[in-house]
Amino acid sequence: MIALLVAGLMAALQAAGGQAAGGHGIGGVVVNAASGQPVAGARVTLASVDRRDQRLSVVSGDDGRFAFKGLPQGKYELSGQRRGLLAGKWTGAIVAGPGQNTDGILLRLSPPAIISGKVVDDAGEPVTLALVELLASRLIDGHRSLIEAASKRTDDTGGYRFSALPAGSYYLVVSGVPWYAKFNEMLGDAAPRSMTHTGYAIRYHPNVSDPGAAEPLILKAGQEATANFALIPVPAVSVYVHCEQGENLTKQYTLTTAGLPGNPVHVREGSETGDLYNLWDVPPGHYTLRAEATDGSHTWYGTNEFDVAAADTDVSVALHEAPSLSGMVVLETGGSLPAQLTVRLYGESGRSQALALDNGGRFSIPAIPPGRYRIELRGADEFYLKIWFAEGGRREGEMLNIPAGAAVRLNLSAAKGVGRISGTVNRDGQPLPGALVVLTPANRAMPSNSDGSYEFRGLAPGEYALFAVEDGADLEYANRAAIRPYLGSAKKVRVASGSSDNLKLDVAK
């Protein structure tokens, strides 16, 4: 099927001149990534890299083929989707122009992986409304981390199902409360403790209680896996939370326990205006309690870590007024900052907070949880954080420590990198598309384009190393240990202000 040109592209085509009669073509076949079979009826979308709002769409034919014709010379992104398959992108950009061979593109769409299973109790009875959390191991900005991909409550059969999953490595965490534990609140000690003072121990795949023994489910595209769990009732106690501050303020409580790295498990949540809050049926373990309260203009935070054993436990939590944070970003050379630039604070808990800038580069947030944060500038690759200092907070290496009750003022100086490195990736003397090109220590990476080309712009002056990996989708490129094997054969390049280097790379073996 042939796409019709949208008006914008037509105009661009005429501006380019010359090739109006033919233009350039991009075409190929949509295939199922698992079976290799052609995929009919997929919606294939082509967008100009420079002007992403200009998009063309076609539907693949019965043989999976698609074609875009009459395109102006340029770089394009190709993506596709079809019901029943995961949306997919061609890795890198497609370069259309004279001498470019762009009519044999293979666009792979993966069938979704699925994880399903049942949660039962020790008697084999289904556990309804158990919380099943799915954690996925994902690469984010070159760092591998475990993030919550989805969560589901079990149905009346104890069943759950996660669909539309990309291939990858997953962990499962299951928590819940026996349905009959509600009689605790109604009857207290009148009912047998085995019935009312009961909780479920948290379970991890493969149905274990120790997070250290948790194992990933490694799924290929289209693979269906089953993970069943048995939640075992364990004696549980009440945790009485005392908070004698903030009368008439509603305190939000969150009780968590250490789970998998970076992913504490939420055990209970609740809110209370009075000075005593009862968390029912907490199984023995080590917990962190967080409290938060706000009156609209001020916010308070409190935290307490404690162990729960076999007896009801009293814990107290003291509220501290939240620190505030404000500051300003200035461009080293003067001039205005790009509108999309934000300041991002990465907390040690894994949470991050984005702060938008006003026209003058100022930012402020009235309340931020106390703790240690890493500061970055995001939103515009060529701008980087050059110098920063803080008043009211402590600088600890690259981290900013924000103490309770402080009013922190942060001064950031941004610089615009003007260095440029470009080139092509080759394998056996031929340009190689889709290879991962890594630039370190900038922690930047990009896939090579259809003609093997790559380009990094906006680089700060300095020494860099550059290498290419043929199948680099899973490379943790921001982790020194992960890239060490490639550094020996990496090309060293010194970027000066305004320099432009052209480097041919051979993929690392």
Next chain:
Amino acid sequence: MPSYPAVRPVWFAVAAALFAAPLLADEPEFCVAGTVLNAVTGEPLHRAAVTIPQSAALTDAAGTFRFCQLSAGAYYANAEKPGFVASGSRVVVGPSREDLVLRLQPLSVITGKVVDEAGEPLQGVLVQLLSTLVADGRRKVRAESAVATDDRGEYRLAGVTAGRYFLRAAGWEGAAPDPDANEAFAPVYYGGATELASASPVTAEPGRDLQADFSVSLRAAYRIRGSITSFSPLLPAKIELLGVGGEPSGTPVTLDTATGAFQIDFVVPGSYILRATQGKGRERNRGELAQPVSADVKAVVVPLAGSVVVRGIVRVAASSEPASPSSPNCAIKLSPAEDWISAEDPLEASTEPSGEFAVEDVLPGRYRVGMDCASGYIAAARMGDADLLATGELRIAPGTAPPPIEAVLALDGGTVDVTASAEGDPGPAWVILLPASGSELRTRFARLASKLILSGVAPGDYQAYAWTGAPEAFEYANPDARQAWAGRAVSVHVGERDRQSITLKITAGETP
């Protein structure tokens, strides 16, 4: 209290049983024991929770439970378990009861699959479970719950109480699977009907699972973009796209709570009502707009307006005798006129001694009017140009104070003596007089014991009906329902100040 040891030895109870006579009348020594069963299969239920006052226990694998050390007396034993209707029984102990059987009715499960015309499963389709009830003689629909289909196109509605339902597939959860495609399907009832009136109900029975599959046709869908005016930033607000009967369209809506700009996706061509609501209680504002859709709608503006007070007066007709009361005593009720039940409660007011009344907090929209007067009948009722006696309905336009309702109360009505003819005790029964003129303001509805006197009945011809069971069993505003009940109607003509007697046979309320 005699000085027994704090922990009473077991032998004491044994000894008491041996002597067959308690030493002290109030000594707690009795037991209640029994079994919890699945009422349909008769199987014992494991881990059912049985409660009696101040105690609870879980049944064992054989479904049995036991409470001891009870004083003589009456207890209520209740059993519950997820997936079953909780149920209990009164039990008297003294002596012990060992044979109590508590039977729990299992709840139903409705499952099914939604596919497109090519038989491919559709993910994210919302399937609604609907029940119906009758209010003001009209069938009204209530959405009980809704679930979305999974990647296999399958849905599962669990915990369904036995009864009659309709199922409707309408809209997508969150967003359609392919946001670029902008395809959607027109809402469809189980069985393929597009209107509730022609839809087939399903009956959920205890412990029986039902399967209800849908096939829908995807077609081009459109997007509505617009904004709410007179919008208060950051105050909770919602925008709804409803069918003309008030039925939710199920289309995903995004509303910017800072600006009042909204977008509604996946709208199939048709006639709709756009409704915006902001605020709570008396501070609420509402805007409503008829919106036909046959292409993308770009810049629709929904103006919000506050609630209004509907004022009016009921005057006593001049021709009445001097001795009659000059002050009307009427209750005025405005209820939303849509077929689908919203969260809105009916609005009510009573007349002052002067005859004036004021219904407060009326949001823009369509309402049915009810006027119930103690001593007479409504001879005329108008609101501006609208004859409420003819239509029974009024429309409140946004942003303007509505004209007052002006009604005339006549006291020259007749009296109808109603006698029930039933064998034995039929239980509570209901009687209705339906005017042949169709004017619902003159409909008379009352509870019927063995005899009933209805006075102040407007002169004219009526059909009278009586039934037992639920007062709302008769969908009298529906001609089909009246036709179905025609055999039990009794005709009566009421003249000015005359007195008629009728005898009504009371029959069960279900439509034959």
